Amino acid sequence: MNKFIVVVFSIVLVLISGCSSNNFQIKLSTPKSFTPGQASPIELKILDLEGKPVEGAKVSAVLKMQGMSHGDLSMKLQEIGDGVYAGKANIEMEGDYTAAIKIDYKGEKWAGEKRFSIVYKNAQ
Ligand SMILES: [Cu+2]
Numbered sequence: 703m704n705k706f707i708v709v710v711f712s713i714v715l716v717l718i719s720g721c722s723s724n725n726f727q728i729k730l731s732t733p734k735s736f737t738p739g740q741a742s743p744i745e746l747k748i749l750d751l752e753g754k755p756v757e758g759a760k761v762s763a764v765l766k767m768q769g770m771s772h773g774d775l776s777m778k779l780q781e782i783g784d785g786v787y788a789g790k791a792n793i794e795m796e797g798d799y800t801a802a803i804k805i806d807y808k809g810e811k812w813a814g815e816k817r818f819s820i821v822y823k824n825a826q
Contacts, residue, residue: 726756730801735823741790742820744777748785748805755785760806765791766800768793793823 731745744763748756758781765775772794779787793799798819805812 724751725810726750726805726807726812727753728803728805728814728816730818732801732818732820734798735821736793737823738794744779744789744791744794746779746787746803748787756805756807757781757785759787759805761787761806762804763789763794764802765804766802767795767797768800770795793820 727749729747729749731747733742736742744765746761746763748759748761750756761779761781763777763779765772765777773792775793776793777789777791782788784824797817798817801816801818803812803814803816
C-alpha cells in the first residue's frame with residue numbers, strides 16, 4: 703500500500719470510530735509533560751448527549767504506543783464527581799499515545815480510542 707492510501711484509510715477509520723461515541727461525549731485530559739518514575743494523572747470527562755455528567759459508570763483505559771510495548775499501562779479510573787473519572791499511568795517514554803477506553807454505564811457499553819502526546823518534563 704502506498705502512503706496516500708494508508709493516510710486515507712486511517713482518516714476513514716477515525717471517522718468510523720468517531721461515530722461509535724454516539725451516546726457519550728468524552729474528553730481526555732492529560733498533562734503535557736511527565737517526570738520519569740512518577741505516575742501521571744489521566745482524566746476523562748464523560749457527558750451524555752445533553753451535556754449532563756455521566757455518573758456511576760465503570761471506566762478503564764489502556765495506554766498504548768504504536769508498535770511498542772511499555773509493560774502494563776492499563777488503568778481503572780475512579781469517579782471523582784461531575785462526570786470526571788481519574789487514574790494514573792506510569793508513563794516512561796515521551797511520544798504519541800493512544801488511550802483505548804472502555805465505559806460501562808448501566809449495561810450500556812462503549813469502547814473507543816483517544817490520542818494524546820506527552821513529553822519529558824525539563825529539569826529546572
Ligand atoms: Cu515508546
